[in-house]
Amino acid sequence: MKILIVDDEPGTRLMVASMVRRLGHAVLEAEDGGDGWHRFQAERPDVVITDWAMPGLDGTELTARVRGIEGGGYTYIMVLSARVDEEASRDAVRAGADDVLAKPPDPAELERGLIAAERLVTMHRRMTSDARRDPMTGAGSRLRLDEDLLALCARVVRYGHAYCVAMIGVQPGGDDAVRRAGAALAHQIRSGDVLYRYGPAQFVVLLPEQGLDTASLAANRLREATEQAVPEGTSVSVGIVTTGSEPEPGPLLAAAEAALAQAATSAAGVVGQGGDRGNAIRLLLADDDPVSRLMLGAILKREPGFDLVGEAEDAAQAIELALRRRPDVVLLDVNMPGGGGARAAVEIREGLPDVKIVAISADDSQGSQYDMMRAGAVGFLAKGSPDEEILRVIRSSARW
Known part of the structure; x- marks a missing residue:
């Protein structure tokens, strides 16, 4: 694991760093809370071992800042304190710490704490990975779609890139039809496209660097391949929208839903709509x-x-x-x-x-x-x- 050690006492910091290295972990060091906060933002370590009482930004504030960051992996926080009693431990845990060790730490206690930290960090990574993947189809989950679409919209605004969002609906749904549709779509999309499961019987494909005309061709190809894969009597429809110069995820997905609803009643099965000035x-x-x-x-x-x-x-x-x-x-x-x-x-x-x-x-x-x-x-x-x-x-x- 990558472990950040924050302590304003050089001797303690050196001693803890030596213990951590002997246990096989990578070490980052910071000489106070402010330096620790900057190192944390730059390096995003798995574990932070911080002194509780430091001048300026102390362990309480550093812990609160780390816990205030949304997204990313879980950071295990161990607090070093010269005063380890029930009240001090309770205060540290309330602030967001996971463990409290006496200062200077006992090597065996430190090793025990890092074993627990590694177990929790690994479990959180697995849970986060599972949350971003649809278990039935292997496609990206709605959570991952929301995250990726937010980043995509930011790139559109900053760099002027063009994207299309294709929403694919399978009717009637059912587990078998959804599994087959997911497999067919995963096989058909290009290497740069990304597939997500959007709803019980809906998928989304992000199509980078495509306008409405080329995206419509891709959508027809996806629809035809999916129709061949799903059970007989199942219909497949596709709605497409383009990003404008200043897109937002919510309105973009709402427009894709509207295009899909229109496609479901269209003989062609595919309906494209310009997003916010998408064809301008x-x-x-x-x-x-x-x-x-x-x-x-x-x-x-x-x-x-x-x-x-x-x-x-x-x-x-x-x-x-x-x-x-x-x-x-x-x-x-x-x-x-x-x-x-x-x-x-x-x-x-x-x-x-x-x-x-x-x-x-x-x-x-x-x-x-x-x-x-x-x-x-x-x-x-x-x-x-x-x-x-x-x-x-x-x-x-x-x-x-």
Whole structure:
């Protein structure tokens, strides 16, 4: 096990570390409670052995902080105290400690405590692993889906990745049909896809880096394979939704349920729905003028067919955001700091050859347009253009 020893007395810390190493465990050391808390966050040890009375962050507060962390494995906490009586032990356990040892600890008592710690940590790992796996089908559990979907939505927001969620329903259900469906789906999904059991007779497959069109093809393949595997008379339906630029797990799953309900009554058996602006044109706006950026951003945000995935105020930020968010169209101010729109256009198109560039400028001279066209722009907007003209240029550029 990985064991963190926290004590402000170097002699005690050295002695306990030596005992723990002789028992075959890896040792981390911290010289006080504050250092111990930082080491715990960075290393996530299996066991914390901490002094109870320390300056600053003492053993009580350190224990409370460790217990306050949600998720992850269980951390066994052993407290070292010069005062070991019924009252002191009760106070330590109430604070979240698992065991209390006299200071300095007796080697045999320390070994006994670590044997108990290893047993409890191992049992918790097994329970956590079981909770993330559906015992009937071997697919990920609803708990694991909730955890993974939360992380997935964060990646969508941060990096602009595209995902689809396919929800598969089997009717009528029953253990045999569900087992067969789970086995068929597990066999058919790609290496990057992930399968979960969502309900008594429902599954979810996360499809990374897919739009609605390609996900629909995958969903049809999954449905056909599952229908061949389940008992005769069992129907299989699939509902698909796409993630938008700022998805949330709850609404995304609710949309998938709605798509599945619609698919169950559809002759095709598969229904796809765009999520939060899932089929919209993804836009990035870069302009160093905050007023211009605010006004143009307001137009883009209220247009149903557009999804503004980011705003930048100079060329460097525009390049960085474009490579992370992967928009369909980038609107670049010609004269913004950091090399201007031309530099940003060249570097963005080097990383994203299919992205479309629209130049925006208060100067509508042919020279400005020519420079941006050489850099890869396919559209040009003069600042102050009517809303209709802005929308027309962006849409035509997206189709270029």
